[in-house]
Amino acid sequence: MTETAGDRDTEAVSKFVESFAAQLVEAGMQRMPARVFAALLSSDEGVLTSAELGERLQISPAAVSGAVRYLTMTHMVAREREPGSRRERYRVHGDQWYEALTNREAVIKRWEAALREGVASLGPDTPAGRRMAETLAFFEFVDEEIVKMMERWRDRRDKQFGDVPR
């Protein structure tokens, strides 16, 4: 009952890719980046070329290009180049990617800025101002906590999965 190693249960994999991508979309990610990311995640090496992505997902090179641009900008995927080849390779780093996910920090920072502005506009002694100040404090708190949390995670991961070469 062991499967042939090569293309094992291709359909199940594709099903996973689509359903995981759908979740990401629902959480706000664009469709193509989500699919590309899911495809990479489900690939054995965590690496695929443009062509492979296009073929697996049935999308044009242009679509791959656009998706990858987004993913690299948000650090969810790394771009590689085999020295001496025109082929670009895209990689999920296994850890790098959820670090990036936690990197909604950038987003939070902007929220904080907007809130600070809001407190200033409304006045810190108005009820609305106070409410916003409290919210701001919350975000600042979360920022700190997340940093610590990630440290704890790395610790735990190393114990649980071994401190792999990565």
Add this chain to the structure above:
Amino acid sequence: MTETAGDRDTEAVSKFVESFAAQLVEAGMQRMPARVFAALLSSDEGVLTSAELGERLQISPAAVSGAVRYLTMTHMVAREREPGSRRERYRVHGDQWYEALTNREAVIKRWEAALREGVASLGPDTPAGRRMAETLAFFEFVDEEIVKMMERWRDRRDKQFGDVPR
């Protein structure tokens, strides 16, 4: 230099509403819910009626209705009814709302489900399966941590802002 309490710096407030809403949109929230939410956040009592929202944001009752439906479903806003009135009132609870924001937990739960399915499809001993299992472990870790973090926050808030009647 103290302002007239009534409609203080209406324009500045509106500017805040739009800029904060823009941040929320960028983070994936739909436009109208974002604007409605920001408007509530900047209102002194944290409560506005449908009509007030429509007027401040220059949108139709239908748009208000749609936005509010989303916001209540995600628990970012509570719906109230003054007993003996046809007017619906919508409220941000000051604390309730970031609890809700943390409630991307629901989202995370779905991701976890999808990942579990992925591990099963791919097989837990394939490289991809292992990578996903690790990711899954990460999310499970985050779940736990967030619960604890929120406890710490409530503690801190009570100290910092006083344990108000709310």
Add this chain to the structure above:
DNA sequence: CCTTAACTTCACAAATTTCTGAAAGAAGCG
């Protein structure tokens, strides 16, 4: 009960987003 105020739902028009094919742009390799 009937009237009337308020909210919701629905169908559609407008605006935006998304993806493609085609052309232009890099970079290895002969």
Add this chain to the structure above:
DNA sequence: CGCTTCTTTCAGAAATTTGTGAAGTTAAGG
């Protein structure tokens, strides 16, 4: 250097999303 292979950019067609007006529904108050 020029050929070839791969990637990116761009303009536009198609699909989706968004917000409105209008009709429908609910419930308060006479």
